Amino acid sequence: MTKAELSDRIYEKIGLSRKEALGIVEMLFESIKSILADGESIKITGFGTFLVRKKSARKGRNPKTGTELEIEPRKVVTFKPSLHFKALVEKV
Amino acid sequence: MTKSALIEKIAGNVEGLTKKQTELVVETIFDSIKEALAKGDKVEIRGFGNFKLRSRKARKARNPKTGEAVDVAPKHVPYFKVGKELREMINKNM
Numbered sequence: 001m002t003k004a005e006l007s008d009r010i011y012e013k014i015g016l017s018r019k020e021a022l023g024i025v026e027m028l029f030e031s032i033k034s035i036l037a038d039g040e041s042i043k044i045t046g047f048g049t050f051l052v053r054k055k056s057a058r059k060g061r062n063p064k065t066g067t068e069l070e071i072e073p074r075k076v077v078t079f080k081p082s083l084h085f086k087a088l089v090e091k092v
Numbered sequence: 093m094t095k096s097a098l099i100e101k102i103a104g105n106v107e108g109l110t111k112k113q114t115e116l117v118v119e120t121i122f123d124s125i126k127e128a129l130a131k132g133d134k135v136e137i138r139g140f141g142n143f144k145l146r147s148r149k150a151r152k153a154r155n156p157k158t159g160e161a162v163d164v165a166p167k168h169v170p171y172f173k174v175g176k177e178l179r180e181m182i183n184k185n186m
Contacts, residue, residue: 001128001135009124010117024106024117029140031101035093037181042093047122048170052182075182077141079172088130089145090167 003029036077048081129170139177146171 003025010021035042036052043049053076060071095118103114125143128135134144145168153164 001124001133003137006121006124006135006137009120013120014113014116016113021117024102024109024114025121027102027105028098028118028121029137031098031105033140033178033181035098036178037184040093042098044095044098044122047126050172077174077178077182079170081170085126085129085170088126089170092130092132092145092168 039075044082046082046084048079048085051078051080052076053078137175139175141175141178142173144171144173145169 003022007018007022007025010016010025011018014021016024032042032050036050039052041049041051055074055076057073058071059068061068099111099114099118102118103109103111106114125135129143129145132145134142136142148167148169150166151164153162154160155162
């Protein structure tokens with residue numbers, strides 16, 4: 001499923017044009033992105049939580065050449081699915 | 093931030109969209125993602141990330157209270173892989 005297919009769902013459910021529906025789908029994901037970029041987590045009840053986590057610097061290795069290198073401190077986004085979401089797909 | 097705050101943010105950004113409609117849109121999107129995964133499908137949102145299932149093998153675990161060994165059946169769990177654009181955005185203002 002892609003953004004376009006998600007928009008079709010919106011189009012079928014609400015009296016919006018396909019173009020408007022796609023605009024809103026994009027707006028939703030852009031909003032989530034900018035919130036996460038500010039370092040804030042987002043909790044969607046019944047779906048899950050998008051978390052921003054800080055990773056400290058560590059030494060790593062280029063797995064191909066074996067050369068040691070410094071991995072800079074960085075932030076990563078993780079998703080923790082809700083219990084409901086986990087239960088829904090457990091037996092797929 | 094929670095879903096309701098997110099809904100307010102979006103409703104305030106789109107002209108002519110009521111809070112009720114925005115709520116319905118946001119619910120529909122997250123429900124559709126869940127349904128897709130429940131069917132074993134994958135969801136790809138360009139610039140944001142992909143949602144798919146990962147399988148977990150059967151394993152033996154222990155009830156931490158009683159110490160009793162229990163068998164955990166193999167299962168699937170939802171997995172989110174962050175998109176390139178979002179991954180880079182997060183690290184811009186460090």
